[in-house]
Structure formats: C-alpha cells, structure tokens
Amino acid sequence: MSVLEQALESGTFGVTAEMAPPKGCDFTEEMKLAETLKGLVHGVNVTDMQSASLKASSLGFCIALKQHGLEPIIQMTGRDRSRMAIMGDMLSAAAFGIDTMLALTGDHTSVGDCKASKPVFDLDSVGILRMLTRMEATGLDCGGNELASTPHFYKGAAVTPVYEPIFLQINKLKKKVDAGARYVQTQGIFTVEALETFMDQVAKANIKVHVMAGIIPLKAAGMARYMNENVPGIAVPDDQIAKLAAAAAEGKEKGVKGLPMKAGIEMAADLCKQIKERKLCDGIHLMTIGAEQNIPTILEKAGIAI
Amino acid sequence: MIVSRRKPVEEVLAMLQGVKRVAISGCHECALACKVGGDDEVAEWKALLESKGFTVTGTAMPNESCLNFYARKAAKELQKGNPEAVLSLACGSGIQTMAGQMKNIPVYPGSNTMFIGQVERVGHFNEMCRMCGDCVLGHTGAICPVTKCAKSLVNGPCGGAKNGKCEVNPENDCAWVMIYNRLEALGQLDKLSETLDDKDYDGKSWPRSVDLAKEAN
Ligand code: SF4
Ligand code: SF4
Numbered sequence: 001m002s003v004l005e006q007a008l009e010s011g012t013f014g015v016t017a018e019m020a021p022p023k024g025c026d027f028t029e030e031m032k033l034a035e036t037l038k039g040l041v042h043g044v045n046v047t048d049m050q051s052a053s054l055k056a057s058s059l060g061f062c063i064a065l066k067q068h069g070l071e072p073i074i075q076m077t078g079r080d081r082s083r084m085a086i087m088g089d090m091l092s093a094a095a096f097g098i099d100t101m102l103a104l105t106g107d108h109t110s111v112g113d114c115k116a117s118k119p120v121f122d123l124d125s126v127g128i129l130r131m132l133t134r135m136e137a138t139g140l141d142c143g144g145n146e147l148a149s150t151p152h153f154y155k156g157a158a159v160t161p162v163y164e165p166i167f168l169q170i171n172k173l174k175k176k177v178d179a180g181a182r183y184v185q186t187q188g189i190f191t192v193e194a195l196e197t198f199m200d201q202v203a204k205a206n207i208k209v210h211v212m213a214g215i216i217p218l219k220a221a222g223m224a225r226y227m228n229e230n231v232p233g234i235a236v237p238d239d240q241i242a243k244l245a246a247a248a249a250e251g252k253e254k255g256v257k258g259l260p261m262k263a264g265i266e267m268a269a270d271l272c273k274q275i276k277e278r279k280l281c282d283g284i285h286l287m288t289i290g291a292e293q294n295i296p297t298i299l300e301k302a303g304i305a306i
Numbered sequence: 307m308i309v310s311r312r313k314p315v316e317e318v319l320a321m322l323q324g325v326k327r328v329a330i331s332g333c334h335e336c337a338l339a340c341k342v343g344g345d346d347e348v349a350e351w352k353a354l355l356e357s358k359g360f361t362v363t364g365t366a367m368p369n370e371s372c373l374n375f376y377a378r379k380a381a382k383e384l385q386k387g388n389p390e391a392v393l394s395l396a397c398g399s400g401i402q403t404m405a406g407q408m409k410n411i412p413v414y415p416g417s418n419t420m421f422i423g424q425v426e427r428v429g430h431f432n433e434m435c436r437m438c439g440d441c442v443l444g445h446t447g448a449i450c451p452v453t454k455c456a457k458s459l460v461n462g463p464c465g466g467a468k469n470g471k472c473e474v475n476p477e478n479d480c481a482w483v484m485i486y487n488r489l490e491a492l493g494q495l496d497k498l499s500e501t502l503d504d505k506d507y508d509g510k511s512w513p514r515s516v517d518l519a520k521e522a523n
Contacts, residue, residue, distance in 0.1 A: 083504070105464045108456050108474040119457065126461045127504040160465030168486055168498075172462035175501050187465060232466040232473055 002100040002154035004043040004069045007283070007306065008183055008210040013276050014283025015306050016073060016185065016212060017295055018045040019065075020055035027064050033292040034070055040299055042074040042306055043100055045185070045285070052079065052112025059089050063096045073156070074098050077106030082122040083131055083142045089221040090132065094151030102156040102185065103176075125157050128177045143288040153287040161189055161198035161232035163280060170205045173201035177209045183207055185285040187233040188216035190240060192271065195280050213275055217268035220260045221245040238266055265294055269301035276304055307335040307424075308397040309431040310417040312347070319358065321414045322391060327358030328355055329364045329389035330416075331380055333371035333396035339425060343371075343416045351393060351416065362444035363387030366468025374407070381407035415475055439510060445497050447488030452505070460502045 008014045010088040017037050022030055037044060044065055062072035072304050074093050076086055087159060090101065109117045127176040131142055132153060139150045157176040163169045173184065189195050195213050202211060216234075221244040224236040244260045251259035272284050284304070286295055299305070322328060330348050337343030345367060352362045364387035366380035371394065381404060384392060391412050394401040398419040405413035421433040436453045442460060443450060452458045456474035464483035466473030470483045489495050 068458045105457060105459065107466070110456070110474055121457045121459070122507075123504055124457065124461060124464075126501065130501075130504070158465065162467065163467070164470070165486055166482070167495075168463050168482055169465065171498050174499070175461055178501065232468045 002043075004073065004183070005048045006170070007090050012306070013304065014183070014210065014212055015299065015304060016043045016045055016283070016285045017292060018047060018285065018287045019061070019292060020047045020050060020290070021061035023053075023055050025056065027056070027061065030061070031064060031068050034065055034068060035250045036293055036296055038067055038070060040296060040306065041071075041286075042283075043071045045073045045075055045102060048075040048077045048104065048106065049080070049112070050107065051115075052107040052109050052114070054112070054114050059093055062093060062098050065099055066136035066173070070158065071100065072098055073100040073102055075102045075104055076128055077104045079106030079109065080117070080120055083127070086123065087131065087135065091147075091151065092152070094153070097240045099152070100154045100156070101132070102158065103132075103181070104158055109149050116200055117222070126179050129155055129157065129179035129181055136180075148241055152293065154182060155180050156183040156185060158187065159184045160187045162187070162194060162233050162235050166198075168199055170207070173202070173209070174205060174207050179205055181207065181209060181237050183212060183282070185212045186214040188214045188227075188231075189213045189289060190216075190234075190236050190271070191279070192274050192280065194235065198279055208259050210227060210282040212285040213271075213281050213300075214285050214287055215268050215272060216287045216289070217298060218244055218260075219289075220263035220264075221248060243267065261291075261294075265298055266301070269298045271302060272298065272302035276302065307422070307431075308399070308419060309421050309423040309432045309433070310337055310340050310342045310397045310419045312342050313416050313418055314333070315354065317418055318414065322355075322360070322393070325360070325391045325429060327361045327363045327390045329366070329384040329387055329392045330355075330362060331366045331368065331371065331384060331394045331396065331413075333394075333400045334367055335372075337371070337396050337400065338419065341429065343400075345391065347395055350448055351395065352502070355393075363389040368400075368404075371396030372403050374403060376426060377403045378449045379406045380404065383408070385411070422467065432490075438477060438505060439514070440506070445502060447492055447494065447497075449481060449485045449488055451481050451485065454478075454484065460505065462498065 034047050044056045046061045049055050062074045065072040103125045109119045136152050139147055141147050159173050160169050221241050224241045227234040228236050243263050247259040247263040330351050332343035332348040348365050355362055364384050366384050368376035368380040370376050393416045394404045394413050395416040401415050422435045423433045424433040426432055433453055438452050451460050456472055467480035467483055472478040472480045489497055
C-alpha cells in the first residue's frame, strides 16, 4: 500500500515534498538533496517537465528515488503523451514499485522551452484518472484488452484554490474525485484565510477528498512579486512581501546573506504549524523549488513529524 | 469559412524557379474574403510575376476552387495558354482540387491555409472549429472548447486562467470562463456537472470522407 495512502486514509497529517529532475542525465546532486528528506515526508512528487521546460523524465527520476529508499509520487501530464504512452509509463512505474501518482493536464508547450514540440493533450487530468481507475477495476488496458497483470495506484490531482470563478475549479475538482482522485495538492497558498475559504467551498460542494495545502517557501520579495504577476492562482499578500523586503534591507545593512530566505522559511513554517494545529486540512505539500535542503528546518520549526 | 494567408513572395518565387510561363488561379469564396485569392490578388500576383520577367499565360476565378466541377472548368481554360506551372491562391483543398484537374502541369500554392473561422469584421478572422467530428457545442453554450481552449479541454478548465485570460496566450479569453459566463446567462450551469467522454480518435484517421449516397443505402 502506498505510504501516502496509509497516512491520509488513517487520518495522519500527510507531508509531501516536490522535486524536479535535472535538465541533464546526472541525478547525483538531486539524490543528495533527496536523502535529506528521508523519514520526513510520506512521498516526493516528481514533476513532469513543469512549465513545459524540458527535463529528464518523471518516470526515470522516480525510479532513482525509489532505488535511494524514498517514496516517489509520479506526476503524469497529458501534454507530451497519448493515452497509450501514459498507460505504458504507469505500467513501467508499477513494475518498479511506484504506487502513488498525481494526474495533471500539464502546461502548454508554447509557454515552455521547446516550443516547437507538439502539444498532445489526448487526455486531461480527469481523463488520466478515469483511464487508470477503469484499468484498476477491469484489468483492461485503454483499448479494452486484457492486461497480464494490473497495478493499483493511490491517485491524486492538483487544484488552484484562488481562481475566479471558483465554481469552475470546484466543479472540476469534483470531476477529478469522481474519476478516482483520493487526494489533492493545492497550488501554493500563503494565508490561513485563503485555505479556509477554499476548504469551505470543498465542504459546501460535498467533495470527499484529502486536501494537502501547497506551501511555497518564499525566497525573496522579487520572487513573490514575480509569482503574483505571472503564476496563475498565486496571491502572496503584501505584508509577506514587505517582510521579505525588510529582511533584505536588514541583510544589506549588516552585511549578512540569506535573511530573506530565512524569513521565507519562518513564514512557511508558521503557516504549516497553523494548518496542522488547527486541522485546517489533511496535510501539506512543500514546493521548495530547488531548495529542498530547507525542508527539514521548516518541518522542525512547524513541529511536524511523520 | 476557410481562413488563409498569403504565402511570402520569396517562397513562391523559389517554387517557380526555372519556370517562365505561369497561370494564376484564385477562388471566389473564402480566399476572396481573406484577401488572398480574389480578383484583386490575382491581378497583384500577375503584375508582380510580370515585373519579375514571367509570362502570365492566363488567370482563372472559379466560383469555388474546391468544387471539382468549377476546378475542371478553370483548369480547361488555363491549359489553353500552355503554362509550365499554375499558381493557385485558393485554400489547401482548392489548390489540390485544381491540381487534380491540371494534367502534367504542376500547381503551386500561393497561400498558407490556417483554420475554419468566423469573419468578425472585414479582415479580422477567428478560429472557431477544429472539425473534431463529434460536436460538443450542445454541452458548452455553443462555445467550442476543442478550439477555444488552447489545450482542447472538454471537461473544464486547467488551473491557469488569469483574470479570465488563457494562460497560453493572454490575448485570448479562457474558453472555460467564456463557457461558464454563457451557461450562467442561459441558466444552464448544471451542464457543467456532466463529465464528457474523452475525445475518441477511433475511425478518425485522415483522410476522411463522407459519402451521402453510400450512407443512404
Ligand atoms: S466541438 Fe468544436 S471542433 Fe468539434 S465539431 Fe463542434 S465546434 Fe467543431
Ligand atoms: S486557461 Fe482556459 S483556455 Fe487556456 S488552456 Fe487553460 S482552460 Fe484552456
């Protein structure tokens, strides 16, 4: 049984992290970072060429994590694969003991760094989940043919909690859950209020799913402003940006480096702590964007152990 | 309507390298409306080719270049001038239909065919239908998610729209925000709760044909 499944389904507060494979064929550095997560998280999401920027594949990196004793969560998008390719990759994943997945539609190739690539989108997140659920229930492949052996996955999806009109995201979330998603990780959320508003909507729509709040530890005021401008669904409040800017100014005055990053860690840890203590949702998903070494500190400050 | 654009002159001249005698064929339907293959454009190409030293042996303006019947008539006319090549300003379908009627004479494209679209106003065209063969407009307030959504999502939006604009191209409205607004206005928001089937590509390998007579039997 999937480690994340055991945690969430038994009411344990779930903790996941996220890593991106490198743009290259040497995983050494990433595996060193991954080692620091051992025993701290229920799973490590491996992104599938996020922002449509070319990286080593999610499947290969997941296998490497597994071999290093971590629990990978394979992210699967429909951007570059037909339904056959998705199912084939999932069968291979299962052969290597990967049992947890997250279905995403995927960012469009035209916003990425290999713009001439064909955008496939044979299936969206709902379609991927539905296909896998059907496979698990029937033992048949996507063409209705019998599989010699059938895997089972703990399936999840993503959701953008800050969205206008939110009805559309809640409605699609319902479709994802109906299609087999048992947990969802949210886009980065920065305030307790934003999370509470979203959880209210989920409850009102009577959607039964484990919600893991997406946490992005901020590194600098500029990064926060950039994300507010450019990343859909991200809304960093002004007071947090001000804190980061103040930390940068203080660092400059004292000649100390890394103060904004520290401030970001504090804010993220504080948010995680409140989420857990006030039982606002079922877990957290830490998106550290290459700074996975900060995860142990964040979890320790938040008082979260698995 | 089939929306097309003019092919760059250099590209056309490169195709016509070594040719002296050229005929030009337009199309009185879509290509005319797109200002790619109407009477004016045929005259423009004629003047341009002549200025480059070509002999233009004749011009034709079939009602619809994609109709075998009209294409045959035009081809017959053009062949009389004994051209070494034909430049067709019709859409891709019209060019091929014309080529099928020109015996042993190559037909070259003077257009790039873009999409099936609406004429919003003169000279402004919008893509409307990607010809999926299985129309879902009845579920989506007559706004096509296959075409208007950059990812052709049929079951609701991705998470990427910002201020109602598509994450892929912020000049476009997000299809699903438009669909939502339209269905809300129609009092049909409940339609959004249906989960539609994934698009089925079985039997959709191209080239496709429709034969009404065969179907009637
Ligand atoms: S759903 Fe869209 S692409 Fe398909 S036939 Fe209808 S309008 Fe055309
Ligand atoms: S933003 Fe809207 S239109 Fe653009 S890809 Fe996403 S769902 Fe489709």
